[in-house]
Amino acid sequence: MLRARSFSASGPVLRLLATAALTCASPALAEGTDILSSQTLSVSGTISLAATDGEESWLDGGFGKLSTSGTKNGDLRVIPMLSEANLIWQPRISWAISGTVVGTFQGGERNEAGLSEAFLTYKPMRGATTGFSARAGLMWPPVSLEHEGADWHVRDTITPSAINSWIGEEVRPVAVEGTVSSQLGEHKLTATAALFAANDTAGTLLTFRGWALHNRRTLAFNDQPLPPFEPDDVGYQAQHTHPLLDVDSGFASRPGYYAKLAWQMPVPLRVELFRYDNRADPEWVNEDLEWGWHTHFNHLGLAAELLGTKIRAQAITGRTRMGYAEGGRRWVDMRFRSAFLMLTHPVGTVGLAARIEAFDTHNRGSWWGSEYDDSGWSATLAGKRAWGPITGLLELIHVSSDNDSREGIGIDPEQSQTRLQADMRLSW
């Protein structure tokens, strides 16, 4: 029997923000309090000019892995875009407690506005060898080695890797997270652990669409479109997914967790291990036909520097399951993996970046089987130069993939796309 109850994360997030606002409004403001001033507000934005060929983007109802599409015939299409604009509010409630709230507009193939992140940070004065910090609210877990800043922008390229594109679209829960870091001689160890809720649907988009490469983040409470189902598949799953959703009855009644260990060595090498499990019940479903997807993954991150070249690599392997068991298999039982290697090197005032990556999914569900497997690779070259608050980027990206789902809309399962894009970012 279907349990037709759902719980959106909007209530807890709004309560968290209201609590923060009430704290800020207290007349007995702590030393260091700065709720609203020029120092607590900043804006960032990106305008783009993209020339893309190939199939229709997944944002337009296709299976294209980039956020822009070619023409109807797959020829080169050039479009200017206001890619994104962010209003960032970082109030400081005391020296140890601060907030981060980011409102975002995303343009291009699909215009939308909403909340990117909203969380409180607690960071008391560290000790001589040990430090502690905590965060609570709506935030991305510390997985990406490509993103930085309050607006979670991609540092060295325009388009993040497939791994971090997926983190940006489906892995952003409401969490309570604690981090302890310790200096052991010349080694630094950092351990992070978190409990979270409102991420029960993580894995939906990755299963039905496959991997993608784009810098669009899922905004809180917004949905993401799924590729069109074939007629026989309609009725099982909504034609969209809300990544920020508690499908179970009651908020955080069955919280998920993530944990991370990072080891910074005396040589310029950092190793990070990350584990995520949303602990969702695959048989949960709400009245909109959005299901609980039991998704877990392990992640390895490496950052190193050699002769002035920065080397970053990430690898992920995981599994997601949804629906009832039939013949010993859930409707969906999908294993996924991806890895990338990126090199960045400064040449004069220009930062150059090169990235190569591979990705695939393996479906073994009783409903969603191996005919929907997705596999591919991508190569990216980018250059970046900053002029004060303005940063210019130029990127060439090629992605090639094989996904039999494309036959459902009458196109060849093997597709490739190439895009040349110029971005101008403003941060002020």
Place this chain on the structure above:
Amino acid sequence: MLALAAAQASAAPLTVRVVDSNGRPVNDAVVSLRSGPASRPVPTGNYSVSQKDMQFHPFVLVVPVGAKVSFPNLDPTRHHVYSFSPAKQFELKLFARDQSRSVTFDKPGVVALGCNIHDAMTAYLFVTDNQWTAKTGPNGIVRFADAPNSAGKVSVWHPYLRAKANVVERQLVASERNASFTVALRSPPMAMSDGY
């Protein structure tokens, strides 16, 4: 050099060059000369370590014992400067752009600076009671124009130098007025991904 030496009965310029194992000049190495009884340097002028673009400037600053060092915040964000070093333990909450606080450093030693808000920020104060102390520039050279024309001991300190207490030293004979040090440096630590 911290202070001009009093007229020495016998003085001669001493040049010390510091290079790494690849022969490249080492910037920000602190060179000290001990040769006979040394005068305690007198704090003169203004000493400051600013915070700009989420970094301390300079990365290494040599100051005499008793120096009062200001910490101006030139960033549009707050900084929380601290040190746990035995030579000086302190914390400064710097609220806003152009705000500055000062700390007096009354014991010799190395003071490692950090920011509790921005973990990647690091700098070092070298507090000295030796007038013959200076740091290298990009050319890796320190020149003591009025150094005693006598035997002595020269030491080189750098925060990333591979040696006990990050120091190497050796004796100089009186006739040696050009000294060269080849040092092995560790790579600077990578910033942890604390930008979340």
